Amino acid sequence: MLGRLFKPKWQHSNARIRMQALATLASDSPELIQLAQNDPNTGVRLEAIGYLSDFPTLIQMGKRADALGERARARVLDLAVRDNSHDAALVEVFDWLTENPALLESIARDDQRSAELRKLAIAGLNDENLLFRIASEDVSKELQYLAASRLHDPEKLKSLEKTQGRNNKRLRQLLKERMALQQEQQEQREQLESLVTDLEKLGNSGHWAQEKTQHKVLQQRWLKLHEAVDVPADIEKRYRDAETVFLARLEKYETRQAELEPLRAVFAEYLQEAGELLQTLEQQPGLMTLRSVDLQLEQWQERWVTAQPLPDEDEQAELNQRWMDIYVALTDRRDELSGDLEAIESLQDCCQRAERLRDGKRFLQARQLTALQSEWVKIKRPQQMRDEISELEGRFHQLMDSLNARLLRESAEREQKVQEIQVKLDQMEADLDQEKYGEAVDIHRSVTLCLKELGDLPAGDKARIEQRLRAAAPMVMEFKDWRRWGTDQAREHLIETAQRLENDVSMDPAQRAREIKALREEWRKLAQMEPGQQRKQWKDFDRKVTAAYEPSKQHFAEQAKQRAEHLRQREVICGQLEAMKTETDWAAETLDWKAEHAKINELRKAWKKCGTVSHKDWKAINKRFNAAIDGLDEHLQVERERNFRERQRLAAQSVALAEIEDVQQAVAEARDLQSDWQITIPSRPGDEQKLWKQFRSPIDAVFKRLKDERDSQRTEADERIQQKDDLCIRLESLLQLSDDEFVTAAHELSGLRQSFDAISDIPRTVNRKLEERFGSAEQAVLNRLEQIGRAKRLAELDLLAEQSARDKAAAGNDPAAEAMAQAEGETLCLQMEILLNLPTPPEFQQARMEYQVAQMRDAMRSRNDNVDVREQGLALLADWYRLGAMPAAALTQQQARIGLIRQTIAK
DSSP: HHHHHTOGGGGGGSHHHHHGGGGGOOTHHHHHHHHHOOOHHHHHHHHHHHHHHOHHHHHHHSSSSHHHHHHHHHHHOOOOOOOOHHHHHHHHHHHHHHEEEEEEEEHOEEEEEOOOHHHHHHHOOOHHHHHHHHHHHHHHHHHHHHHHHHHOOOHHHHHHHHHHHHTTHHHHHHHHHHHHHHHHHHHHHHHHHHHHHHHHHSSSSHHHHHHHHHHHHHHHHHHHHHSSOOOOHHHHHHHHHHHHHHHHHHHHHHHHHHHHHHHHHHHHHHHHHHHHHOOOOOOOGGGGOOHHHHHHHHHHHHHHHSSSSOOOOHHHHHHHHHHHHHHHHHHHHHHHHHHHHHHHHHHHHHHHHHHHHOOOOSSHHHHHHHHHHHHHSSSOSSSSSSHHHHHHHHHHHHHHHHHHHHHHHHHHHHHHHHHHHHHHHHHHHHHHHHOHHHHHHHHHHHHHHHHHOOOOHHHHHHHHHHHHHHHHHHHHHHHHHHHHHHHHHHHHHHHHHHHHHHHSSSHHHHHHHHHHHHHHHHHHHHHOOOOOOOOOOOHHHHHHHHHHHHHHHHHHHHHHHHHHHHHHHHHHHHHHHHHHHHHHHOOOOTOOOHHHHHHHHHHHHHHHOOOOHHHHHHHHHHHHHHHHHHHHHHHHHHHHHEEEHHHHHHHHHHHHHGGGOHHHHHHHHHHHHHOOOOSSOOOOOOHHHHHHHHHHHHHHHHHHHHHHHHHHHHHHHHHHHHHHHHHHHHHHHTTTTTHHHHHGGGGGGHHHHHHHHHOOOOOOHHHHHHHHHHHHHHHHHHHHHHHHHHHHHHHHHHHHHHHHHHHHHHHHHOOOHHHHHHHHHHHHHHHHHHTTOOOOOOGGGHHHHHHHHHHHHHHHTOOOOOHHHHHHHHHHHHHHTSOOOOHHHHHHHHHHHHHHHEEEEEE
């Protein structure tokens, strides 16, 4: 009883008092070792390890996979920094030292440390400068060789070869081999990097056709190099990323080009048509008229200006320049040919009039040919188009030859006709003398008609013929009475034909009208031959042809109605134009000239679409329309001139943009000028095109300056993006290392994060993607570090289980010890099942409940959210494996429970 009262504080039942007593114990005392190894309170054991300096004990405890093992390893590292007397023991647990890069570097450069430990430290170094110092200054040639074998910097290798090569043959040979190998690897890497750099540049120049070909060439080179050498992971990734980016850009470009192809086709069609017209004016100008050329130019200019522009300003500017060039060439050529084309039109008009005379049915008059020849001679011949002039000259002279020949022929025919008439008159008089009155009547009528057809005859000949006709007239009229009866029979036949037409309802109205007209003409001829008493027949005939004509009459009435409607539509258009002139406030500042001009053009188009009107109405309505258009054009001309002067002022201001040094200011002013450029009423196409060229050229130069500046800025941003991309690649490359290399290289993580965050001034979207990529890789590295640590602890636990099994097999049979081990094992199983929320066999349910009640406070502490349940379970599992032998039945039962516990922890 008294012994309990006077126990040392390190044996006190209160854990807090035991913990306070630790400072009074020697760092290598058995008491401290006992507390560190066996104290029931984990906190006391952790604190005791912090005071402990006994290396064997620390190393033994450091092999644990729980918090005690982690604290023991940390204590070993802490002692290793200050004490070199335990280097031999540190060799055994050297992998613990890799968690402290600063300690490794200290050991590597400290010549007071053991050579074996320094070898291991140097083998784990990556600091080129430190390795170079060791290889240059260390007294041990073996360590020099080992440090040099870790170097990669060619300059440092060359420097070592100069300073240490003579004294260390082995080192000299190593340096030569390494330098040769590095030279070869450097050349290979330079080839790969050059290829990747070329690939990364693709997609930036805008020359997609050439870059597609270049991509295929680079792809073939890459495949050859890939087969010949081991490509570093970072270059492999750069190549894949660059190829992915280029192919995505190419696909996007080709998709966009396909979308823009209809817009380009519109401009291409305009350029092609204009080029064909220019070629025609150059090679065959005679095929065109001045009016048709002007009409084409006006239409094309309006279509070009109103066409939807391409989104690429540079491409649209190039198209505008091409259009401006060909348009200027067309207007220049048109101006050159204007006089010649007018002369050609006059010559063609003379030829057409000559052809109408040639094709006419009336007898020619000599004065007509004389007037036509005089007009031809007066026309001024063009200076160019000799072939067309020669062709027209030949055509006109051929026509005149034909007309002169016809005039001579008709003169001879006229004279012959007079002679024939004289002969007929002689025959008529002879027939009258011989009482052949029918033949005489026919000759009389024939001569009368022939006299009318001959037209101009010499006055004497005409008077003599008419006198002889009048002399024979009484006898001819007398005979006609006898012929009247015959003509009555012919009229009856005409009446029957009219009846047939009246009954035929399927005949075309126009054909019906022509046949009725022919019937009436035939009736008229009969009336001229023998007027007689035809009143009754006439009424019957007129009634029938009138009835037969009714369908045609209705048809023509409908056509007349349509022409009247067309006339009404044209009158409405004229009224609208006249109303625009009188009702529009042409002096208003808010007047929308473009809209007014568009209305006028729409009314022009509507005028052209209107159908025909009657001939008697056409002249008046057309005159009214032209007068209305001319009245409106007076106002439009005022605005046209004002708008043209305003745009001339803008063009003059655009020239001053070249003097502005600040490109952003120049672009802003250029855009302001563009927004101010408004065409209300367009002027002549040629004037418009020249003014547009004067205005657009300085603006295009400003936007080119902006493009060049942006390209320069884009290059700097690309470099910063590349730097961040390289850091991402470096971090991702850590995941490709083996576990040992990965643990060694993982200390770079914080430095990579600092370097990554230090790079700024990158487009927000790109930076966000790079940040996501870096963060993902960073999390993957941390996850792998955790996985490696757990895998290592599980492997150590397996080794502990094997060792425990061997120890139990070798131990003797001690029933008391086995019973104690069984009880401790059941307690540990209960603790792990409670901790991991696993079921407990029925026979231990009561024990579980009692343990939970007794250990309620500790159980609640063990369930703290800040404590890793799996780590606690691994610690308890390790304690179970360290237990001594126990009865076979109990061991089998506990092993089944331990198996379930292990499965749960592994999951």
